[in-house]
Amino acid sequence: MSEPQEIFADLLNVEVNTIVKQSMTAEKMPSMPFALLDIIAEFGDVLASAGIDLRPYLQPSREACWARILARSKRGDRADSDDDEAQRDHIDEARATYRAVSGRDAPGDASLAGAAGYDAALFNCLPDLWPAFTGAYAVDGAPADAPHPIAMTRVNNGWDTFERLRIAALIARPHLGDHHQILIARIAGSCSRLKYIIQGLEQRCRRPRQNLRAWLRLRRERGPAYATLGALIPKTRNDLLNGELRHKRIPHLLRAEELATVRKIWEVGVELVLVQTAVQIDGDVVTRISETLLSAEMAEVHGLVLKAHHENVATGLTHWRALVEVALELVTKVFRRWSS
Amino acid sequence: MTASNTQTEPGLRDFLRELAGGGVVLSEPLVGLRGVESDDPTQVAFRTLIQLDGDICLSIHALALKSPDFAAAHARHLARVDDLLGRRTTKLHRSLKGISWATGLLGGGLVLASGSGAGGELAVALLPAAYADVGITFVAAAVALLMSRLGRSFARQLLRV
Numbered sequence: 001m002s003e004p005q006e007i008f009a010d011l012l013n014v015e016v017n018t019i020v021k022q023s024m025t026a027e028k029m030p031s032m033p034f035a036l037l038d039i040i041a042e043f044g045d046v047l048a049s050a051g052i053d054l055r056p057y058l059q060p061s062r063e064a065c066w067a068r069i070l071a072r073s074k075r076g077d078r079a080d081s082d083d084d085e086a087q088r089d090h091i092d093e094a095r096a097t098y099r100a101v102s103g104r105d106a107p108g109d110a111s112l113a114g115a116a117g118y119d120a121a122l123f124n125c126l127p128d129l130w131p132a133f134t135g136a137y138a139v140d141g142a143p144a145d146a147p148h149p150i151a152m153t154r155v156n157n158g159w160d161t162f163e164r165l166r167i168a169a170l171i172a173r174p175h176l177g178d179h180h181q182i183l184i185a186r187i188a189g190s191c192s193r194l195k196y197i198i199q200g201l202e203q204r205c206r207r208p209r210q211n212l213r214a215w216l217r218l219r220r221e222r223g224p225a226y227a228t229l230g231a232l233i234p235k236t237r238n239d240l241l242n243g244e245l246r247h248k249r250i251p252h253l254l255r256a257e258e259l260a261t262v263r264k265i266w267e268v269g270v271e272l273v274l275v276q277t278a279v280q281i282d283g284d285v286v287t288r289i290s291e292t293l294l295s296a297e298m299a300e301v302h303g304l305v306l307k308a309h310h311e312n313v314a315t316g317l318t319h320w321r322a323l324v325e326v327a328l329e330l331v332t333k334v335f336r337r338w339s340s
Numbered sequence: 341m342t343a344s345n346t347q348t349e350p351g352l353r354d355f356l357r358e359l360a361g362g363g364v365v366l367s368e369p370l371v372g373l374r375g376v377e378s379d380d381p382t383q384v385a386f387r388t389l390i391q392l393d394g395d396i397c398l399s400i401h402a403l404a405l406k407s408p409d410f411a412a413a414h415a416r417h418l419a420r421v422d423d424l425l426g427r428r429t430t431k432l433h434r435s436l437k438g439i440s441w442a443t444g445l446l447g448g449g450l451v452l453a454s455g456s457g458a459g460g461e462l463a464v465a466l467l468p469a470a471y472a473d474v475g476i477t478f479v480a481a482a483v484a485l486l487m488s489r490l491g492r493s494f495a496r497q498l499l500r501v
Contacts, residue, residue, distance in 0.1 A: 014394035024401050025382045026367040260391050263362030267389045267397050301405045308414050312388070312398045315418060319425050320394035 013280040014320040018309040019271045031250040032259070033232040033240055035266050036157035039194065043165050043187045044150040046270045050180050051143025052172045054150050057133060057164040062234075065132040065160065066118035072131040090126055097125035101203045124202045129163045133171070141171035158234025159199035166191035183270055190265045197258045202233060226251040275309040279317060363391040366424065368417045373407040386417040390425065 029035050044054055060068070073091040095106035098121060107119055133139055155161055169188045176184060227248040232240070254262065274293045278286045293302045358364045367384040370376055376385075385404035389397040404410055 014396075016395070017397045019397065019399045020402050020405065021399050022402050024370075024384050024387055024399055026365065026384045026387065028365060029362060256392065259362045260393055260395075263389070263391065264395065264397065267363070267399075271399070304405060304410055305400065307411070308398065308400065311414070311418055312396055315422055315425070316394060316396040318422070319390065319396070322425070323392070323394050 014316050016277045016313045016316045017273045018275045029266050033157055037237050041152050042269050048149050049147045053148040054168055056139040057168040063118050065129055066123050068132040068137050093127045094122050094125040098122055133167050142175045156234040156236045159195045162191040162195040224249050277313045363389045365389050366421050370401050374409045375407040376403045388421055
């Protein structure tokens with residue numbers, strides 16, 4: 001559960017986006033594990049239709065990626081030094097993060113070398129997966145003429161899936177035409193944010209329970225039991241549908257600002273944002289207009305879109321002002337007094 | 341009307357839960373707009389996502405843009421968004437003020453009762469006179485802590501995400 005203060009943490013700027021879609025329904029975002037899979041499927045479709053073969057990125061298991069990264073670290077016998085990635089030791093970085101997150105010492109080199117599989121907790125602390133897809137394991141990033149549709153049956157909603165999509169997009173980007181660049185940049189950016197959020201989530205569940213705080217927040221829960229994080233992430237759609245999850249409640253795993261990010265990415269998807277206005281608390285106002293809106297084919301409607309956007313900005317600012325007032329009231333009158 | 345529009349309007353808690361849970365979506369049906377050839381009731385002309393950090397995302401159906409009723413339909417949609425946001429924010433204001441007042445009054449009343457009423461007499465009877473004030477202060481602190489915990493719990497319940 002999020003702290004109420006967190007909900008109002010991102011009030012320093014307000015952003016209003018206007019999008020035109022060819023098809024649109026009123027459906028709400030599904031629960032987070034399914035929403036993540038929706039986003040992966042949408043991003044994957046766009047990358048595949050751009051000619052990017054995602055199979056070399058999505059097929060290697062976590063264990064295989066770990067083995068590749070281990071081999072390219074200073075412990076591996078196949079360590080190469082042909083790129084910048086070889087200068088970093090991802091295993092050492094993962095161990096440092098593991099120590100910081102869990103408060104425990106990470107497994108030593110000897111136990112890593114002797115382990116048959118991989119350490120999931122340490123894998124979740126990796127800074128990125130670049131060594132698994134570059135150097136000796138480099139994938140040809142040149143797009144093919146025919147699209148390679150992705151099969152979602154084996155794709156899970158773990159942080160590493162977003163990392164794989166990000167790497168695939170960034171490797172293919174130099175080979176793609178100008179008309180793909182904006183979407184590829186959006187996908188890489190969104191995957192980066194989602195990777196950060198979901199990786200943090202998978203790391204947080206390793207943290208020792210804070211007993212006193214847990215006791216103070218103890219509350220009797222009624223109704224079906226909550227599903228555990230491990231039952232929700234990293235899981236494929238079939239895993240989520242076939243298990244006993246339908247008889248359990250899905251807990252709110254993310255912090256409010258993280259959930260808002262997931263919600264926005266799910267909502268906007270890969271649609272082209274025609275107009276965007278960002279208003280900052282210091283008074284700066286930035287409006288971006290897509291070239292598409294100024295094109296000849298939208299000449300008849302661009303006035304309507306701009307007017308609708310302008311009206312939404314006015315509504316957004318009114319809403320924002322009210323929220324800032326509520327936040328100030330919440331902090332100054334209620335929570336600050338209690339916490340002092 | 342779409343499924344979301346035919347539902348009764350969510351209560352404050354549901355609205356806040358949705359808002360804190362990523363955002364609230366308001367939509368207007370596409371069917372019925374003049375000049376739009378669509379009989380799919382699931383399609384919507386406008387879809388506005390409102391998030392708690394103030395961000396708004398307006399999605400417009402491409403067919404709605406071609407309707408001569410576009411401006412009027414958008415104005416109606418915006419009025420609905422304005423109305424809902426305005427009313428809910430006012431309710432939120434009132435609720436927070438209510439929480440603040442209720443916990444303050446209850447806590448203050450209990451502390452007062454423990455100091456000057458039966459609680460005060462009990463403290464004097466149980467403790468040496470020199471320690472009665474300390475005892476009352478201790479009880480007051482405990483009551484304040486309990487009130488803060490109860491109030492916070494209530495507020496968290498209200499804003500639960």
